[in-house]
Amino acid sequence: MNKLEQLKQRSQVVADTGDIEAIRRYRPQDATTNPSLLFKAAQLPQYNDHIAEALVWAEDRQNGSNPEDIARLAAIKLAVNIGTEILQLVPGVVSTEVDARLSFDTRATIDYARHLIALYERAGIAKERVLIKIASTWEGIAAASVLEREGIHCNLTLLFNQAQAIACAEAGVTLISPFVGRILDWHIANSDREAFSAQEDPGVISVRNIYEYYKSRDYKTIVMGASFRNTGEIEALAGCDRLTISPQLLQALEDSEAPLAAGLPPVSASLSRPAQDLAEAEFRFQLNSDAMATEKLADGIRNFVKDQERLELLLQDRVKGQQNIHAATNPQAV
Template identity: 55%
Template sequence: MASKLEQLRAMTTVVADTGDFEAVARLQPVDCTTNPTLVLKALSTPAFAETLAEAVSWGKKQGGQDEAVVAAVADRLAISVGAKLVELVPGRVSTEVDADLSFDTEGSIAKARQIIAAYKERGIEKDRILIKLASTWEGIRAAEILQKEGIDCNLTLLFSKAQAIACAEAKVFLISPFVGRILDWYKKSTGKEYTSETDPGVVSVKAIYNYYKANGIDTIVMGASFRNTGEIEALAGCDRLTISPQLMDELAADNGKLEKVLSASDAKDDPLVSLDEKAFRWMMNEDAMATEKLAEGIRSFAKDLGSLRDIVRKELQAAAA
């Protein structure tokens, strides 16, 4: 029998949640998704040394304030990782807008346009890229405008149906509802252990998937942030799943039977909802898990972006010495 990874590929588009070039080449996902944390990890690998040296050399030639140059070099590194991943996958690569712009609609739009332009300079068209934005009200509004410009977006750090509803209304291309981080919150909050079937993260993604399919919403549902293969198996059949290389390897080593769990044809009636800003913010306020995990996720990505810039700053200072 084929491995569970191969069985999963037959019912779900498999995406790699990594910046590890070797793992992507070996596992051959359709798409790749990255974030500041993954770019930071890539920076520590030998394969990234040449890319870092090129970006620092480029940065030395730039004018302007020191911190602006540091930020520009960090951006170049993220684009360099993305450009390499584009060579390795047939589909799309997600590149994230800076986390410190999560509550800045105009700033997010400007940064997204810069990212698309930077890829264009390398001969990579926008149909190979997804712009990742945090699923804040401001991030969703930025995505709405970008989508109208033909720039497809991936709304990340999504923990609630309220966020999913707002993304659908904005006609975003893809959402990344998190699974593992939801489980983390509930285990800490309740002290309970959960099975794959009762896992609150799995339950959340299933509810979002059902809402979208029941209402004919085109936005792609891509489950993300998995803690174990059980969560992945419980969402088999979802539009897309973005999975770490470690968990992909575990699925590849398992030759057991994988059952398809999600199917659009099985969607149950779920009335269409419209949310204005006030209703969205109230629903988020009433969902402690979603509110806390969204804020925590933004802080975490912002911290890793800061760490990336610290590395760049030191490299630039060393090059100038």
Template identity: 60%
Template sequence: MNQLDQLKGMTKVVADTGDIEAIRRYQPVDATTNPSLILKAAELPTYNQLFEDALAYGRKKSDNKDEQAAHACDYLAVGIGKEIQGVVPGLVSTEVDARLSFDTEATLKKARELVALYNEQGADTSRLLIKVASTWEGIQAAKVLEQEGVRCNLTLLFNFAQAQACAEAGVYLISPFVGRILDWYKKAEGRDYTASEDPGVVSVTRIYNYYKQHGYKTVVMGASFRNTGEITELAGCDCLTIGPALLDDLEKAEATIEQKLSAENAAAAPAEAKVVLNETAFRWDMNEDPMANEKLAEGIRNFAIDQVKLENMVKSRL
């Protein structure tokens, strides 16, 4: 078996793309999207009719051009999510506007609007994950949404405090980033890392082991990979969301993959005491982690930039 088929036997493989054809080819169980991926997908001929429908929806909802664009972008994100649901058997993540990452109430409002729009479009909300940045405000919004029966994917997760807070909030799934952590350390330390010592791999392994040791039900989904070595080092993780280029590399590789993460291995790992963080402790832990602080802020900024680009693309065609 190639490495992709081997990996699918140990881990739920998730497609990190909005490209329907790529999803059909690699046959993942779930798929994730974000503003950057929606922006790329919106330019594909596959979605031309959906784009026109989104413009019509925006015009119907408001006479104000900015509001029209916002409504059209939501319609487009949900429409792409619905299309992907028709191709994968499992869950699809749709992200809340990154510009709301520090506003709990605004995040809740937008999340509820997206769920309502999924319902309007006749999509399956039981297979929807609302994607929210792992800020304190985002985690608190997700806690409320989970209590309302809306499952959440907490993204842009870079450090252990974020993972602890998400688990205590009872979120359905977290997306700890691997490659972006590696990027930061390579730049800061001026060196390369082997796959086993990769700081992103080490971070996800620690989180996975902690969750399993303390019986948290939150799903760990490694994300943001730079190479297949990071992926194979996390074989056995609950889920791994992988872009088309690396899915292709795995499909072409034949070397045997060893399962690295499992409940048994987690039980045998050094035990970490369970910690419940309040807001002050959470913010202090983030303050003490320059990598997490920088990458979280950068990730939110970049998603916001792509959201604005998408809105401008929509405005140009309204």
């Protein structure tokens, strides 16, 4: 077996892409998307029909003809359209992200998540097949706690340290996505090291510690390693509940016939290891005390916002183009 086949025997493999063809090619269990991936996908010709349908839908529901308002609504529908198509190809779930501009607004995050689920259900997709992706801020975790009690399952993303992981588990979220590669990036940028072996990789160590903490205390929250920079990181975390992997690294794993590395050792629950219940003040203090986690969380939110806005600008251009065509062919309607 190649390394990808070996990995699938030890962890559930998730495709970290919105590219339908890549998902069809690698046959993952689940798929996860984000604003950056959707922006890239929206520029591919095979998504033109999804974009056109989303724009028509948004225009029908948007009072007036403001391209900005239409584009913002169409972006939500486009995410659901692509998620719906992905679910025709994977047996499991798809993750769809809440607008990162709402990362510090609990109520707005809840409302946005409910809207996404309602759109999926209208498309014939049961809510059990969707994970709502939310940034692991205190406000995002609070929103996820409410949503989980409603039966809306959540994927807490942009997770970089133990405090975030503990708060998520205590909130009862379905899944967390601790970021491996971005932790590595920070340590390379802020030290005299140019490289780390897989076993000493700080991102790998962070996920290993979170995994051990969860399993030793019998938390049900799923750990899904994310944001990998190389296959060595992936192999070091083989055995983790789930791993979400880019198409490029999936291909690299598939191309190798070598034995897969040992990965994570098994962990058994122990009553001698009590859980830690973090209050808001302690959560914020621990997060603030971790320069890497604080900087990468803020940076991740900013980048997702930037790509969300770029996606909406792309959709605005489509709206304006259609409006100009309509004005030219129907001058009396202007």
